[in-house]
Amino acid sequence: MEDNHLEGMIPSTFKNFQRIQKLRLEGNRLFGDIPAFIGDLTQLYFLRLDRNILEGSIPPNIGNCQKLQYLDFSQNNLRGSIPLDIFSISSLTNLLDLSRNKLSGSLPKEVGMLKNIDWLDVSENHLCGEIPGTIGECISLEYLRLQGNSFNGTIPSSFASLKGLQYLDISRNQLYGPIPDVLQNISSLEHLNVSFNMLEGEVPTNGVFRNATQVAMIGNYKLCGGISQLHLPPCSVKRWKHTKNHFPRLIAVIVGVVSFLFILSVIIAIYWVRKRNQNPSFDSPAIHQLDKVSYHDLHQGTDGFSDRNLIGLGSFGSVYRGNLVSEDNVVAVKVLNLQKKGAHKNFIVECNALKTIRHRNLVQVLTCCSSTDYKGQEFKALVFDYMKNGSLEQWLHPEILNAEPPTTLDLGKRFNIIFDVASALHYLHQECEQLVIHCDLKPSNVLLDDDMVAHVSDFGIARLVSSIGGTSHINTSTIGIKGTVGYAPPEYGMGSEVSICGDMYSFGILMLEILTGRRPTDEVFQDGQNLHNFVATSFPDNIKEILDPHLVTRDVEVAIENGNHTNLIPRVEESLVSLFRIGLICSMESPKERMNIMDVTKELNTIRKAFLAGFCTPCN
Template identity: 50%
Template sequence: MDHNNFTGTIPVSMGRLHRLQMLDLSSNRFSGQIPTSIGNFTELNELYLQENSLLGNIPPSLGNCQKLIALNLSQNNLNGTIPKQLLSLSSLSISLNLARNFLIGSLPMEVGGLKNIGELDVSENKLSGEIPGTLGSCQSLERLYMEGNAFQGTIPQSLNTMRGLGDLDFSRNNLSGLIPKYLENFTSLQKLNLSFNDFEGQVPVQGVFENASGISVIGNSKLCGGIPKLGLPKCLVLRSKSRRFLNLKVIIPVIVVAVCLILLLLCFALLRRRKSRQKHLHTSSSEDRYKNFSYAELLKATDGFSSHNLIGVGSYGSVYKGYFVSDGQIVAVKVLNLQRQGASRSFLAECEALRNVRHRNLIKVLASCSSIDFKGNDFKALVLQYMPNGSLEEWLHPKTDKEDLPRSLNLTQRLNIAIDVAYALDFHHHCQTPISHCDLKPSNILLDNDMVTHVSDFGITRFLSMAVDDNSTNKTNSISVKGSIGYVAPEYGMGGNVSTLGDMYSYGILLLEMFTGKRPTENMFKDGLSLREFVKMALPNRVLDIVDLQLLKQQKEEHKQEQEQGIEEEIAFNHINIHEDERESVLGCLVSVLGIGVACSAESPRERMQMKAVVNQMQVIRDNFLGVGMHREGCYKSLS
């Protein structure tokens, strides 16, 4: 019954089919949980439920299927931990595929019970912990995929017995330590992906490591050596023993002096603690120094909130560039739009909580200010890190009246920005207390010197609602700010509650705008035509008719540079001369990205993609476009 349009839940009564030997419900639209009655299939050999919308935990009752040789639950929305009972099925000999779900926890030690398994795929989940040493007992394994999780620690030495491996993927985890040298002896190993971890030390040079096209170690900044084609730095040569002894004679006295100085400094610090709290704060770290500011300090830093320091105006207030003469610090000061009497005590506490949030793709809150201005009005502001490259809005829609040369983003840069925004949303959506952004749009996406994306205004809606609730009896105002026209989820306009699914809609619209160059509020979008419908009607055959012309021009410029390096073969491609291979790569990338944008911006919240799935698919799209992905054929059929 695979590859149909069946919907609804899998009937519990199906568990009555005690003599069933194979069941294939894959590539349908089934939802709900996998019924526990499926454990009644004691004669079952093969079970395929992949590519549906199944929810909940994997039922432990599957451990009753003692004759099961192949199980595929991939590309669903399953969560919870991997049941130990499942990994105790020694009958599994062909494949166990749990990829692209939302499974958490560690990979249980019972995985060593799969002694006859040929393929194990737990990739693209949220698994963590160390790789269990018992995995080395799976000596029949030929394909092992664990990429796209949060595994940490080193690759266990016990895996040296898995000599039959032909394909091994540990990429995009948090693994560390040395790359095991025993992998050189895996004669069957054809593909090895260790990219985007934290491995260090020398890369082996024999076995699979001799083939640059068969391995990937990018994204590990501490690696060295390997074959020349990898382009890694040379490893430092260890010094001789005599040289080390000589160094010790110098180092030991230095250490003794340093310890004495530290003790003296500690005594000095104890004396300083008796002085006033103000002086203590003055000598603290630079980060603590920017804990609070007064209205007068921010007024001076922004030259009286002058118009020439105005960076932008948004739903929540105005942003000014600030400069502190005392230490040369450049900051961005967001003055919140609050003109009400009375201070909100909870505001400073919440600002302190946001100040402690750390993520590469979130704007850093340096300080806060809750004070009274010179007119006696409530004044609240956030002091943020300054982003030299401005906002995404300025890059997508540059102003023609500026003296600067117009700036544009190429396809790779736009992919990186989209993935960074997805990372930021996923981080906040999966916090212990999920936080919705409520106003995701290009002007709230900022770029630093290295073009790394930083999403701003996360949690501002919560701050504003608390400030209003403290100072007013009109509670409806506390939820009045739910987004900007064109980006706000349709359910908010009908009084719906704020949720992370609203952010998914905004992200989808943002994605469509990034790659078409059209705002959702342009005059052409009227009489039932929206940006989403505009893109949807063009997919997949007319994508090049709607793509941002600036993006295509960038591809043309990059192609010219390639031509100068000796590339000759080219074809005409929608007013751009690029290669056939590049044409397919660009076109496939655009179709996939815009398809995700359409899926995220669905009218019904239930039909929108989950952010975890967006992050995974966007990474695959980028890797395939850049040619660094090592994903096996057919693993991502949904992108085609």
């Protein structure tokens, strides 16, 4: 009865077909659970329920069907884990296809019991954990498809035991480490896809790797070597092979380097002691490193810090639009919310440090004010460049603006903003003379100039505020300001020190918010649900369901309205999937599993080229 327009649930009367051997119901509109009585049809050797809208879990008693040779449950809405009983069906020789569902959990090590299976497909699910090495015991495998899951760990070397393997796809996972050399020894392998993982190291050159048309490995930016047609960068010089022979030389080098560093540190210490004795104190009038403005100037330029000039509120203070004669332009004035008094010296030092930080995607600190207000209370403020187009928060959630027509961002602008924010983080984490941890990355701290170029603000403010309280460093669990709820990583809530990994979590959540239009604090996220999980359950097959409806351009919108995200312009679809993947990895709960900013910017550069190509290439 396959490929009809049958609807409804599988009738319970089917349980009476005790002698049925072959059942084909694929390609219909059947819904509901797979009935448990399927396990009672013990004479079945061929069962296809694929391409329906079945849901629920796979009934464990399917293991009673010990004559099954062909089992296909693909392209449904099945959830839960894969029951171990399914791997006890030793008769499965032709096919086991569970692909394009919503199955979760790991791929059990019991998969190795399917020693005679030809075709195994669990692709496009939500499976995680490591690929079990026991899969190498499936010695009859010819087609193995594991792509589009969240498998991590390394590629098992046991794949080399699959001597008849012809097709292997493990793309779009979270695999890392090198490509095992033993894969080049599988003489039957004709197609290998390892794209969009986190693989690194040298690519083999024999076997399937000799033909660039038979392998796909884009999206792994730490791979090197291989044949020239793959256009990978050359590998660095390999380590000494005979370490034992070089051990005495290695010891000598280490001793020399340590001695040099010790002498250098002594010289530097003497230099700074002498310089400090020669320099005037911070309290002296000779401090001209930063042109300061008075409280009177700021009060006058903001009309007494009036509400009509208030353009933002945050955990660190209030921001006002103002006009300063000394700057001869419109500026933004951040009045800090002081919890403690004092530390004038540290405030000046930190302000000077902030002023030296310059990047096209950072809001420039122009000057500062450290004074008292008209009531005699301590007053500290920073003056920044004014951004005409406001914050990203206002553009993502236009309901907070009283603007006509409503302000929205198309896909191209959102991608540029993601790229701009990543560039700013790369500068703060990798290029500054002193590492700067943002601590509070969120849409309200991303400002847009006249050309819609994104500028990150409030960088280094956590260190600045801690200096006012007399704390010299922010890398301590005692600092109270550790970001905003929803954007701060979970480890901060457990007392962990602030870190660049924490910034990467905030960046991941920011990416997901830009793409979905949903705040991480949205009221729909209850009972343990969050923005990361919301995206993960629809990734990568159903991204059309989670895209911000205001996001897409006209061409992409028409494609989505056709009813399936596979109708998207291919390159644009691939770009969207890649962006969501980066956002998901960066917002992983464990800091160790998150991407670093260097890898993020490399991937974004590649995605950007594909994205622009997808929109610029005319469609026929």
